[in-house]
Amino acid sequence: MTVYKLRTPISEEDARKLKVNDTIYITGTIFTARDEAHHRALEFHKEGKEIPLDLQGLAVFHCGPIVKKKDDKWIIVAAGPTTSTRMDLFEDEFIRNFNVRVVIGKGGMGRKTTDAMKKYGAVYGAFTGGAAVLAAKAVKNVKSVEWHDLGMPEAMWVLNVEDFGPLTVAIDTYGNNLFEDIRKSVEETRQKIYEKLSV
Amino acid sequence: MVNEKTIEDVAVKLLQLAVTELPKDVKAALQRAYREEESDAGKTQLKAILDNVDLAEKTRTPMCQDTGIIIFYVKAGAQVENLGKIENALYRATIRATKEVPLRPNAVNPFTQKNSGDNTGRFLPFINWEVTSGDSVELTVFPKGGGSENVCALGMLRPGDGVKGLKKFVVDTLIKSGAKPCPPNILGVAVGGGADIVMKLAKKALLKPLDTPNPDPELAKLESELYEAANMTGIGPMGLGGTFTVLGVNVDYASRHPASYPVAVAFQCWAARRASARIHEDGKVEYLTHEAV
Numbered sequence: 001m002t003v004y005k006l007r008t009p010i011s012e013e014d015a016r017k018l019k020v021n022d023t024i025y026i027t028g029t030i031f032t033a034r035d036e037a038h039h040r041a042l043e044f045h046k047e048g049k050e051i052p053l054d055l056q057g058l059a060v061f062h063c064g065p066i067v068k069k070k071d072d073k074w075i076i077v078a079a080g081p082t083t084s085t086r087m088d089l090f091e092d093e094f095i096r097n098f099n100v101r102v103v104i105g106k107g108g109m110g111r112k113t114t115d116a117m118k119k120y121g122a123v124y125g126a127f128t129g130g131a132a133v134l135a136a137k138a139v140k141n142v143k144s145v146e147w148h149d150l151g152m153p154e155a156m157w158v159l160n161v162e163d164f165g166p167l168t169v170a171i172d173t174y175g176n177n178l179f180e181d182i183r184k185s186v187e188e189t190r191q192k193i194y195e196k197l198s199v
Numbered sequence: 200m201v202n203e204k205t206i207e208d209v210a211v212k213l214l215q216l217a218v219t220e221l222p223k224d225v226k227a228a229l230q231r232a233y234r235e236e237e238s239d240a241g242k243t244q245l246k247a248i249l250d251n252v253d254l255a256e257k258t259r260t261p262m263c264q265d266t267g268i269i270i271f272y273v274k275a276g277a278q279v280e281n282l283g284k285i286e287n288a289l290y291r292a293t294i295r296a297t298k299e300v301p302l303r304p305n306a307v308n309p310f311t312q313k314n315s316g317d318n319t320g321r322f323l324p325f326i327n328w329e330v331t332s333g334d335s336v337e338l339t340v341f342p343k344g345g346g347s348e349n350v351c352a353l354g355m356l357r358p359g360d361g362v363k364g365l366k367k368f369v370v371d372t373l374i375k376s377g378a379k380p381c382p383p384n385i386l387g388v389a390v391g392g393g394a395d396i397v398m399k400l401a402k403k404a405l406l407k408p409l410d411t412p413n414p415d416p417e418l419a420k421l422e423s424e425l426y427e428a429a430n431m432t433g434i435g436p437m438g439l440g441g442t443f444t445v446l447g448v449n450v451d452y453a454s455r456h457p458a459s460y461p462v463a464v465a466f467q468c469w470a471a472r473r474a475s476a477r478i479h480e481d482g483k484v485e486y487l488t489h490e491a492v
């Protein structure tokens with residue numbers, strides 16, 4: 001296990017250095033996107049319309065934050081990760097079209113996304129589920145909010161972060177998927193547990 | 200006479216304490232897990248949880264963005280006057296805490312999908328009543344997050360399946376849940392009664408402190424057996440693999456119908472939020488799980 005501190009924009013080369021079980025901290029720009037923002041970005045891409053910011057080398061965070069406005073400034077109150085599997089539907093296309101290098105969320109993602117990460121050079125960083133205060137603390141300020149019409153949780157919040165993490169690399173560019181490996185090994189222990197309990 | 204306003208104020212305080220500060224036994228269990236965790240990823244996750252818990256406590260911010268649906272347990276002494284006023288006081292406390300703490304509004308009408316915005320709605324906050332002797336009121340708040348609730352399971356087993364069936368059901372349910380309930384978890388396991396009774400007991404078992412052994416030696420043995428089995432799975436903190444999938448297992452039971460063998464498994468995530476206080480007849484308030492500032 002190695003600890004890496006990455007700065008955005010992250011190069012494909014740097015993303016390809018990471019291996020499952022490594023820990024990463026990100027400094028620079030990350031943005032939140034859940035189902036709706038993914039959907040819109042891909043629609044825009046299809047129609048040849050420009051999206052509000054260049055996502056190349058950035059990290060996409062599966063998160064619907066709680067944000068409040070104070071003296072005209074947005075402040076992130078809580079920003080825990082949401083379950084990533086919902087984004088499996090379109091994450092492969094998203095990675096291919098926008099060249100994000102890190103996908104941050106909880107619970108891991110499936111085969112299709114894992115394959116895209118291998119092909120285009122991106123990793124999945126698992127952020128501790130529920131650790132909303134820790135995430136909010138790493139956010140230095142909100143750079144902008146795009147597509148606010150989608151509502152607070154679904155909008156794209158562009159965040160300036162410092163040492164955002166720890167993120168456990170759970171999918172790397174070698175096709176390794178830690179969550180899948182764990183699921184398999186858990187499955188293998190099932191019989192042993194039955195035996196131990198004599199059931 | 201227990202004053203209505205006192206109940207409301209104490210309930211607001213308890214909600215605030217619950218979502219911002221873990222009870223000592225849970226904190227100690229997480230610290231122990233961090234010390235003893237064998238996997239690197241698991242250790243990293245546990246450290247993040249502990250740092251997050253620390254920050255939440257210091258800044259008086261909810262430790263997780265999902266502050267759950269609001270559940271109260273009330274043990275009301277039969278001699279307490281004003282018992283009829285408690286429900287209203289808890290309702291008002293929920294609305295106030297949602298604004299003041301703040302809590303995330305989580306009460307959604309299942310047909311219109313409309314969120315009430317203040318954590319109240321039909322049957323919410325939910326109040327579990329118990330009438331006891333005496334002249335004090337014991338109030339427990341239990342804000343319950345969605346992630347761990349979604350993997351709770353009820354099994355209507357056959358009596359012939361017996362305790363073996365119960366153990367297998369617990370292991371299968373846990374393996375199926377994987378990373379979803381934000382492990383390390385606390386498991387509440389119950390058997391007997393009927394479909395509703397068994398789940399009620401399992402949920403209530405989540406409130407038992409982790410550092411007090413079960414007084415019933417048979418149940419204590421079952422608890423430690425299930426605890427070891429759960430941590431043999433290797434699911435680990437946040438499902439990333441490791442030693443600590445659960446922090447504790449609490450078992451309870453009720454007598455059953457000869458033809459039924461109901462089993463329930465309730466999950467609590469690491470953000471095990473609960474807080475209790477006793478309000479005495481003379482208005483004195485005793486906080487049982489937290490030191491109230």
Ligand code: SF4
Binds near residue numbers: 343469
């Ligand atoms: S399962 Fe618990 S810790 Fe995880 S997001 Fe839900 S409430 Fe928070």
